[in-house]
Amino acid sequence: MAARTKVICFANNKGGSGKSTTCSNVGYGLTQLGRKVLLIDGDMQLNLSLSLFDEDTVLGFAQGEKNLYGAIRRQDGLEDYIVRTPYDDLDLIPSSTLMSSIEYELFTKWQREYILKKGISGIVASGKYDYILIDAPPTLGGWVMNILCASDEIIIPVEASPWGLFGLGNMFEFLDQMRQITPGLKLGGIVITKVDTRKNYFRQTIETLRELDDVKVFDTYIRVDSGVEWSQDNNAPVMAYRKSSRSAKEYMELTKEIDEAR
Ligand SMILES: Nc1ncnc2c1ncn2[C@@H]1O[C@H](COP(=O)(O)OP(=O)(O)OP(=O)(O)O)[C@@H](O)[C@H]1O
Ligand SMILES: [Mg+2]
Numbered sequence: 001m002a003a004r005t006k007v008i009c010f011a012n013n014k015g016g017s018g019k020s021t022t023c024s025n026v027g028y029g030l031t032q033l034g035r036k037v038l039l040i041d042g043d044m045q046l047n048l049s050l051s052l053f054d055e056d057t058v059l060g061f062a063q064g065e066k067n068l069y070g071a072i073r074r075q076d077g078l079e080d081y082i083v084r085t086p087y088d089d090l091d092l093i094p095s096s097t098l099m100s101s102i103e104y105e106l107f108t109k110w111q112r113e114y115i116l117k118k119g120i121s122g123i124v125a126s127g128k129y130d131y132i133l134i135d136a137p138p139t140l141g142g143w144v145m146n147i148l149c150a151s152d153e154i155i156i157p158v159e160a161s162p163w164g165l166f167g168l169g170n171m172f173e174f175l176d177q178m179r180q181i182t183p184g185l186k187l188g189g190i191v192i193t194k195v196d197t198r199k200n201y202f203r204q205t206i207e208t209l210r211e212l213d214d215v216k217v218f219d220t221y222i223r224v225d226s227g228v229e230w231s232q233d234n235n236a237p238v239m240a241y242r243k244s245s246r247s248a249k250e251y252m253e254l255t256k257e258i259d260e261a262r
Pocket of ligand 1: 021
């Protein structure tokens with residue numbers, strides 16, 4: 001029998017650390033390894049959705065009923081909110097700019113940390129996907145609690161910068177507290193992103209992170225690459241848009257590390 005659907009979220013309170021880029025590329029990368037993947041855009045910035053569809057299409061999803069906000073507000077099963085992407089074996093639940101009021105929506109709900117977990121339970125039970133990957137916003141409130149409660153594992157993209165490391169402290173504290181309500185949540189690992197090898201600082205970042213006890217740091221780190229921005233400008237994962245680019249190759253290596261840990 002096939003292994004059950006694994007749910008992984010990409011989260012870090014620090015903005016711009018590479019969550020959406022990593023979620024999109026690992027999602028696409030997993031399909032290249034023969035896996036079936038559902039992406040969930042959990043952020044009102046719509047970046048994960050924009051990594052697969054053009055702006056008009058994404059705004060169309062956001063303004064219509066078929067998006068994550070509508071599903072959470074109505075506490076519907078998410079199976080009816082899935083859209084197919086231009087890529088084989090890669091589906092998406094799009095986000096909405098209305099996600100800005102999601103904390104308010106959650107506030108009035110019973111067992112409000114578990115709405116997303118319940119929402120995806122039918123999809124998980126169907127075994128249709130090998131992976132569900134969730135892109136989290138750069139916040140640490142009730143909605144991110146929902147994302148963590150719905151996940152088997154969290155992967156934390158960290159930018160190789162002093163403030164990137166500083167923010168990680170908050171993240172670990174939040175995770176410690178979260179374990180009280182979702183003790184099974186595993187820290188899948190830290191991915192170091194946006195590494196500029198011309199600067200020596202990244203070496204210190206990597207050393208500092210590797211010294212942390214009980215925290216896995218993926219061997220593959222992702223270097224700064226203009227291919228990432230070009231691909232985002234063209235609404236595609238860099239692995240699909242520029243397969244031969246440095247970041248595409250690095251994201252493929254990272255994807256293999258993640259899939260091997262399955
Ligand atoms: N390897 C890379 N090389 C160059 N630019 C990158 C790379 N990775 C990410 N970026 C750029 O850095 C910015 C932040 O990346 P991304 O949106 O993935 O981070 P995020 O953590 O999702 O941000 P937010 O916290 O706002 O959701 C984007 O403009 C993206 O194009
Ligand atoms: Mg993002």
